[in-house]
Amino acid sequence: MTATVVVTGLGVAAPNGLGAEDYWNAVLRGVSGIDRLTRFDPTPYPATLAGEITGFDASASLPGRLLPQTDRMTQLALVGADCAFADAGVRPAELPEYDMGVVTASSSGGFEFGQNELRNLWAKGNEYVSAYQSFAWFYAVNSGQISIRNGMRGPSGVVVSDQAGGLDAVAQARRQIRKGTPLMMSGGIDASLCPWGWAALITSGRLSTGVDPATAYLPFDGRAAGHVPGEGGALLVLEDAEAALTRAAPHIYGEVAGYGATFDPAPGSGREPGLRAAIERALEDAGTRPAEVDVVFADAAALPELDRVEVEAITAVFGPRGVPVTAPKTTTGRLYSGAAALDLATALLAMRDDVIPPTTGVRLAEDYDIDLVTGAPRLLAPLRTALVLARGQGGFNSAVLVREFRGHRG
């Protein structure tokens, strides 16, 4: 089964824009959502900047019964799923329950909820721990709550592979569509900007300790010294292309045409990291030649060694300066399980509008031979094919190729 799978709806929650259009306008104008943390006082911590979502009011968008049982990441995900359905012109209540499934990515679960309940446990006693802690922290909770709220009883699950997860989840959703489920909700939305989550993120050793929001996260720059974390991500409605055409879906943003995933060799083995092979597998899966790719959305770790690995993988496949490369996540920070899903949404919007959003604030390091789009957006018509790369800490490499859908309408 190799049915064509298309994206028909986008739901975006990002530090520089709630909703796909607000976010897209911000990205094109280079507006950043990175600033000093306000959710808690970051003064005692080595890292103090983050991409926070502001102006999100869960109680305005969600039923009262859901509020005490959901972490912030789940509240954002539920609203993101609502937006994606609305964008797709789908009313889930009108579809057969077993024709819809949910596969999301998660990196660490609901940290803020967990922190509050752990505080109740040690400060007051176990009888003060919410019964909802049983699932509110859990990796699969976003998939579960989206499934319950929208009556989606088809194949569902969660993928946990750090920042690669956003792509791995979409690939799993594509598999389920090819096995016969006509519609899947997929992607990832993450949010762990609370003291406990922050302490956990700091242990990665990958966070920027910069205090200037304009220069703290500079992938592919000689000044690269770690990333700024952010919250948010994207949820996408994926459908079997025939089904989408039959119901006259209002948008077909593009086809999820290729996927490749690899795992890095053990550190110190001297073997090549797996990113290049992931790219090649995604191209092969899509039946696409490197010369046909119009833009690469980079993982953009902003650590010199990891940036070099990514530059080498891209130049090995596409040649030196062989393809435009961009990393608009410089305006949001790295969103962990939400990052690659948001990059996919961004790539699809770039294809819609024939424009590559810029990597903000970065001066390309002299020894990186890639065509990095910096400064201003770059018009590129037609922009038909985009490759999104993502790496998760621990050795995960994933690549997804999206391209313009050229099927027939009506």
Added chain:
Amino acid sequence: MSNTRFTVDDLKRILSEGSGEPEGVGLREDTVDTEFTEIGYDSLALLETNSRIEREYGLRLDEELLETTTTPRALIRLVNDQLTSA
């Protein structure tokens, strides 16, 4: 019911604090005989509610009795019986 110390309003407040406001009318004087699931509270909401009642009123509610307590009136009666016998 002169010895009633646990009222509909108490239960309504505890349900709301622990599990949120349901869609629809929720718990009122005229829905005390409606099943909890019908007014928007599932088994986990009841688990949370019982835990809150226990710690607020210093009780241990009998788990076997709780399993057969499916309406607000029955739960209010169970709590008041325990308060009276305590």
